[in-house]
Amino acid sequence: MSPISTWRRKPFPLTDPRTDFVWEVWTDGDGVQATGPCPECRCTTRNVITETQFAAKGPSRQLREFVASAEPAYAACECTTWHLQRPDGYTSGCGASFYIAFPAHGLPL
Numbered sequence: 001m002s003p004i005s006t007w008r009r010k011p012f013p014l015t016d017p018r019t020d021f022v023w024e025v026w027t028d029g030d031g032v033q034a035t036g037p038c039p040e041c042r043c044t045t046r047n048v049i050t051e052t053q054f055a056a057k058g059p060s061r062q063l064r065e066f067v068a069s070a071e072p073a074y075a076a077c078e079c080t081t082w083h084l085q086r087p088d089g090y091t092s093g094c095g096a097s098f099y100i101a102f103p104a105h106g107l108p109l
């Protein structure tokens, strides 16, 4: 266990996207999520990157376009560790925000 760190707003630049996240495509819906270590607190954080409700079947056009863009996705730390001095309104995370790079081989939908 790492020592408990204090909540702190810390944005990481777009020029430094995380490459150690594992991407998963939902099989029973329309969305993708990325799981990996937060660059700030090192807790594991799972981030739902895109989520489309009411998809009939298979990936929606919206999801396809998102994946095709292959732009690093904006995410905020959503770890479940208790970080000290977490402000009201925040129920998870350490305050870090960062970008997550798409896998080099793309995402199979």
Ligand SMILES: [Zn+2]
Pocket (backbone or CB within 6 Å): 038, 041, 042, 043, 077, 079, 080, 081, 083, 093, 094
């Ligand atoms: Zn954390």
Ligand SMILES: [Zn+2]
Pocket (backbone or CB within 6 Å): 038, 039, 040, 041, 042, 043, 077, 078, 079, 093, 094, 095, 096
């Ligand atoms: Zn964090």
